Amino acid sequence: MTVERIHQHIDEHFDAHLEQVRRAVRQPSISADGTGMAEMAQLLVDMIGEAGGTGELVSTPGYPIVYGEIQVGAPKTLLVYGMYDVQPVDGEDWSVSDPWGGEVKDVPGFGPCLLNRGIFNSKGPLIHFFNALESFRAVGEPYPVNVKFMIEGEEELGSPSLPGFVEQNKERLQADFALFPFYGQDANGKVQMYLGFKGPYFIDLIARGGDWGGPVSRGIHGSNAVWFHNPAWTLVHALASMFTPDQKHVLIDGFYDDIVSPSAEDEELLAKLVETFTPETELAENDVRRFKYDLTGVDLVRKYLYQPSLNIDGINAGYTGEGSKALIPHEARAQIDIRMVKNMRPDHMLQLLKDHLERHGFGDKIEVRPHDGYGPSKTGYKNNPAAQAMAETYRQMGLEPEIWPHLGGSAPFYLFTEVLDIPVVLGGLGHGGRPHSPDEYATLEGMKLAEKSYASFLLNLVA
Amino acid sequence: MTVERIHQHIDEHFDAHLEQVRRAVRQPSISADGTGMAEMAQLLVDMIGEAGGTGELVSTPGYPIVYGEIQVGAPKTLLVYGMYDVQPVDGEDWSVSDPWGGEVKDVPGFGPCLLNRGIFNSKGPLIHFFNALESFRAVGEPYPVNVKFMIEGEEELGSPSLPGFVEQNKERLQADFALFPFYGQDANGKVQMYLGFKGPYFIDLIARGGDWGGPVSRGIHGSNAVWFHNPAWTLVHALASMFTPDQKHVLIDGFYDDIVSPSAEDEELLAKLVETFTPETELAENDVRRFKYDLTGVDLVRKYLYQPSLNIDGINAGYTGEGSKALIPHEARAQIDIRMVKNMRPDHMLQLLKDHLERHGFGDKIEVRPHDGYGPSKTGYKNNPAAQAMAETYRQMGLEPEIWPHLGGSAPFYLFTEVLDIPVVLGGLGHGGRPHSPDEYATLEGMKLAEKSYASFLLNLVA
Numbered sequence: 051m052t053v054e055r056i057h058q059h060i061d062e063h064f065d066a067h068l069e070q071v072r073r074a075v076r077q078p079s080i081s082a083d084g085t086g087m088a089e090m091a092q093l094l095v096d097m098i099g100e101a102g103g104t105g106e107l108v109s110t111p112g113y114p115i116v117y118g119e120i121q122v123g124a125p126k127t128l129l130v131y132g133m134y135d136v137q138p139v140d141g142e143d144w145s146v147s148d149p150w151g152g153e154v155k156d157v158p159g160f161g162p163c164l165l166n167r168g169i170f171n172s173k174g175p176l177i178h179f180f181n182a183l184e185s186f187r188a189v190g191e192p193y194p195v196n197v198k199f200m201i202e203g204e205e206e207l208g209s210p211s212l213p214g215f216v217e218q219n220k221e222r223l224q225a226d227f228a229l230f231p232f233y234g235q236d237a238n239g240k241v242q243m244y245l246g247f248k249g250p251y252f253i254d255l256i257a258r259g260g261d262w263g264g265p266v267s268r269g270i271h272g273s274n275a276v277w278f279h280n281p282a283w284t285l286v287h288a289l290a291s292m293f294t295p296d297q298k299h300v301l302i303d304g305f306y307d308d309i310v311s312p313s314a315e316d317e318e319l320l321a322k323l324v325e326t327f328t329p330e331t332e333l334a335e336n337d338v339r340r341f342k343y344d345l346t347g348v349d350l351v352r353k354y355l356y357q358p359s360l361n362i363d364g365i366n367a368g369y370t371g372e373g374s375k376a377l378i379p380h381e382a383r384a385q386i387d388i389r390m391v392k393n394m395r396p397d398h399m400l401q402l403l404k405d406h407l408e409r410h411g412f413g414d415k416i417e418v419r420p421h422d423g424y425g426p427s428k429t430g431y432k433n434n435p436a437a438q439a440m441a442e443t444y445r446q447m448g449l450e451p452e453i454w455p456h457l458g459g460s461a462p463f464y465l466f467t468e469v470l471d472i473p474v475v476l477g478g479l480g481h482g483g484r485p486h487s488p489d490e491y492a493t494l495e496g497m498k499l500a501e502k503s504y505a506s507f508l509l510n511l512v513a
Numbered sequence: 514m515t516v517e518r519i520h521q522h523i524d525e526h527f528d529a530h531l532e533q534v535r536r537a538v539r540q541p542s543i544s545a546d547g548t549g550m551a552e553m554a555q556l557l558v559d560m561i562g563e564a565g566g567t568g569e570l571v572s573t574p575g576y577p578i579v580y581g582e583i584q585v586g587a588p589k590t591l592l593v594y595g596m597y598d599v600q601p602v603d604g605e606d607w608s609v610s611d612p613w614g615g616e617v618k619d620v621p622g623f624g625p626c627l628l629n630r631g632i633f634n635s636k637g638p639l640i641h642f643f644n645a646l647e648s649f650r651a652v653g654e655p656y657p658v659n660v661k662f663m664i665e666g667e668e669e670l671g672s673p674s675l676p677g678f679v680e681q682n683k684e685r686l687q688a689d690f691a692l693f694p695f696y697g698q699d700a701n702g703k704v705q706m707y708l709g710f711k712g713p714y715f716i717d718l719i720a721r722g723g724d725w726g727g728p729v730s731r732g733i734h735g736s737n738a739v740w741f742h743n744p745a746w747t748l749v750h751a752l753a754s755m756f757t758p759d760q761k762h763v764l765i766d767g768f769y770d771d772i773v774s775p776s777a778e779d780e781e782l783l784a785k786l787v788e789t790f791t792p793e794t795e796l797a798e799n800d801v802r803r804f805k806y807d808l809t810g811v812d813l814v815r816k817y818l819y820q821p822s823l824n825i826d827g828i829n830a831g832y833t834g835e836g837s838k839a840l841i842p843h844e845a846r847a848q849i850d851i852r853m854v855k856n857m858r859p860d861h862m863l864q865l866l867k868d869h870l871e872r873h874g875f876g877d878k879i880e881v882r883p884h885d886g887y888g889p890s891k892t893g894y895k896n897n898p899a900a901q902a903m904a905e906t907y908r909q910m911g912l913e914p915e916i917w918p919h920l921g922g923s924a925p926f927y928l929f930t931e932v933l934d935i936p937v938v939l940g941g942l943g944h945g946g947r948p949h950s951p952d953e954y955a956t957l958e959g960m961k962l963a964e965k966s967y968a969s970f971l972l973n974l975v976a
Contacts (some may be wrong), residue, residue: 082836140834142732207836248736252837263803268950269605270799272850273711273922275824277817278801282825283760289746290753295874297746336733338741340726354740361738362745363840364831369848371603373545373670374715374885376850376923377826377949380800385832387735387839411758422837459736460839486840487731 052191056505059185064498067181068164070097071497072152074173075166081135081206087113090134094118094201101183103197108219110211113203117219120183120197126512127196129225129472132176133205136168142488154494159237160481163491170482174492175231175500176201178478182504194512198225208252208422209462216465227436227511228472230461231504233480234444234451235496237335240326241449243441244476245319245431246456247463249390251399251423252363255288257281257382257416264415265380269368272376281415282367285382288412292403293360298342300360302406308393312356315430316455320355324348326452335483354458359389388423389460396423427463428456429474436475439510443503446510447479479503519648519968526651527961530644531627533560534960535615537636538629544598544670550576553597557581557664564646566660571682573674576666580682583646583660589975590659592688592935595639596668599631605951617957622700623944626954633945637955638694638963639664641941645967657975661688671715671885672925679928690899690974691935693924694967696943696959697907697914699794704912706904707939708782708894709919710926712853714862714886715826718751720744720845720879727878728843732831735839744878745830748845751875755866756823761805763823765869771856775819778893779918783818787811789915798946817921822852851886852923859886890926891919892937899938902973906966909973910942942966 060067074097079090091107094116098105103120116134139149146153149167157163164174186193200223202212216223234241259265263279270278292301300306312320324347333339343353367382369375388399400420407413431437431453444451457476466474480500482492523530537560542553554570557579561568566583579597602612609616612630620626627637649656663686665675679686697704722728726742733741755764763769775783787810796802806816830845832838851862863883870876894900894916907914920939929937943963945955 082834137838138834250839259801261802263801263805265799265801267800271922271949272824272826273852274799275852276820276822276921277804277806278799279760279805280825282828283756286749286752286825287758289749293746295750297742336728336737336741337730338722338726338728339724341740342726342742343740357739359739361735361841362743362749362831363735363838364833365745366829366833368825368827370827370829370846371545371601374848375600375826375949376713378824383833385837389736389739458739459734486734486838
């Protein structure tokens with residue numbers, strides 16, 4: 051059988067496939083500061099060519115999008131979405147000498163793993179898809195579907211250019227299914243499927259001295275704190291005014307108003323989900339000892355999935371080096387993000403935030419600078435052939451998927467669910483973790499499973 | 514007359530004297546990270562030798578103290594206190610190419626100025642004192658007094674080693690007067706005298722994930738903010754709980770309890786002080802447009818001098834670089850300082866702070882790490898021959914001093930006023946500014962006045 055020959059090829063040529071993964075992850079590509087972005091985009095254009103297609107770089111106001119097509123004359127077409135940018139590694143303490151070294155190391159409990167920025171989020175899964183295509187070629191089988199690629203370089207920035215690209219290229223992006231390759235297994239090997247995402251909105255808050263008080267142009271000696279204002283205090287008070295001290299309830303008026311209850315299909319999925327969902331795994335994977343809420347089962351998961359959040363990603367002001375420095379800084383900054391659930395709209399949330407600051411007397415003291423964001427997304431299961439093909443793949447490989455109505459994290463899937471209207475699935479086998487953290491990793495064993503799952507998925511799409 | 518010959522020498526040899534100043538300020542000496550500290554200490558030992566005395570480095574648990582003596586057989590002895598450490602320049606934007614270049618540049622309103630870290634705080638005044646001594650030698654006059662030097666390298670760290678040194682060296686530190694050389698003129702040329710200091714206390718607050726919640730060992734993905742705690746929020750709420758949003762009132766129980774009212778002599782000084790005190794100058798020198806308080810005259814100055822303050826010198830957590838990073842940091846830090854007025858004690862304030870955090874539920878979430886501090890100090894005027902000699906110097910040079918009961922800033926003068934019991938004065942002519950800020954400066958014109966004032970002061974001490 052075709053699938054067995056392909057899976058066998060993947061087992062027998064894993065070393066060569068792993069080198070392809072390394073080729074991609076060793077190339078830094080940090081959208082936050084631009085490092086290696088052009089080189090990485092070109093590498094993907096090359097890989098699309100090696101897979102028998104044609105890739106190109108499409109200019110955007112930001113980093114170019116890698117667009118590609120492999121036309122094999124098949125009746126159906128799959129659109130693969132991916133990203134080639136990764137997070138910075140500044141200030142992170144890795145256990146390997148180089149976060150870009152592609153080093154393989156035994157990780158207790160997981161066996162040999164590749165540790166590298168971007169292996170999990172999200173170069174590993176994307177390259178496994180290319181390796182799956184290679185396996186069809188190697189055994190002399192045609193690809194079951196035509197493939198289109200849309201790989202952006204700004205996912206870690208909130209995908210600012212992707213919506214414009216999709217709007218302007220609706221025609222050539224038409225496809226029958228869409229896939230976002232992703233390691234779908236948790237630390238225990240359980241496979242998870244997510245039928246949507248929350249929408250992130252990143253906003254900088256910048257408090258500065260001005261007509262209201264505080265130093266305007268430079269930090270000044272801290273002994274003046276008794277009679278001059280400090281923008282760092284202003285920022286601290288503004289932030290504190292938005293959230294209860296127990297970190298459970300956002301105090302911005304209207305913040306929760308647009309939330310809708312889970313649908314009937316979602317409630318069904320939740321009831322099934324909690325049969326296999328293990329809160330302990332979530333704690334262990336994040337090295338956290340306690341949830342905010344004393345909830346269990348469906349209540350805990352419902353809180354996680356159907357509540358929006360307000361987070362401080364970073365805050366910085368004044369002197370934070372060694373020793374002491376008595377200082378009133380003239381500027382204090384925080385990056386916050388609002389993570390929106392279904393029915394919440396970025397522009398509306400921004401207005402609520404601005405209204406809150408105005409009402410609390412911070413309007414003239416704090417600049418609100420939104421920089422990236424997009425809305426939440428939701429797809430169904432029963433009416434989604436891509437999701438069905440992926441679930442079938444898992445079952446063929448002996449794993450019953452745990453299906454999540456959506457994920458707490460974010461990806462701009464509203465472009466598929468709302469704009470392009472293509473059935474979309476996020477998935478594949480494999481396990482990795484620690485996105486945005488030091489020692490981001492993926493297991494070698496999971497990599498083989500990932501490649502096999504993509505091969506099977508392609509066959510299942512047209513079965 | 515002696516004083517005229519010396520003043521003439523200073524005018525005629527200013528270029529050479531300026532080179533001495535540059536010799537000192539071009540040598541970085543950053544106690545926060547150790548840069549150049551040993552070289553700077555040795556330079557001062559050399560200068561004491563050049564002035565005809567003997568200097569040595571006395572070991573401490575931190576940076577050594579430069580101790581020196583110039584014995585000329587005079588009946589009276591002056592102890593000169595100074596510091597050889599300066600603030601870091603990290604992240605500061607200077608208008609000269611090198612904050613350690615000793616560059617002279619025209620500053621609008623001030624004419625030619627030397628811009629360099631440490632010129633104002635406090636190498637410039639100290640070197641002018643040495644130049645004044647050189648002038649006595651050059652014109653063939655003996656020094657009017659014996660001179661002792663105690664120059665520490667940890668003033669910017671809160672002088673942690675100085676108290677121990679003073680306690681252990683009470684005998685050899687005995688003197689009839691003490692002087693801390695300082696540029697005493699404000700931006701308009703007005704001369705100010707300060708009869709004491711507030712006491713600073715620097716404390717780090719470090720919020721970390723732990724048994725209570727939050728990530729324990731590394732930053733994790735921000736999408737978890739909905740169900741995991743964030744130490745940055747914890748720190749923000751803890752800080753906000755300590756201070757009213759209008760930044761006027763500290764909310765730590767007992768914070769203001771130990772304050773005492775101004776003495777009768779202080780009230781006399783305040784009444785005279787406000788005849789010449791110009792709030793506009795304070796605003797302009799700090800590039801601040803508004804005081805916290807709608808107060809004027811004695812009320813404003815009383816608030817400035819007799820109120821303690823709680824300041825955020827710096828705060829840092831999570832990702833604050835370019836672009837976006839969805840992150841829950843596992844640690845968030847702030848450096849705060851409490852600036853104490855007469856009668857407040859560092860240990861007691863620390864306990865009040867800890868009690869406050871405990872009472873507000875932050876006891877298990879935030880580490881309180883005090884690192885530097887000492888108490889406030891106060892001397893009188895009428896009973897202080899050093900202050901009288903300095904005031905007489907100002908008047909001889911045509912300037913009526915504005916006498917402040919104490920300064921809002923800090924120096925460990927309690928060692929003179931409480932431990933050694935030596936009449937002490939802070940002063941000298943000259944003008945500079947922007948301590949702890951970019952473009953720290955001193956005027957060249959003021960430098961000449963400074964050197965002349967030290968020469969006159971030495972003569973006035975024994976007149």
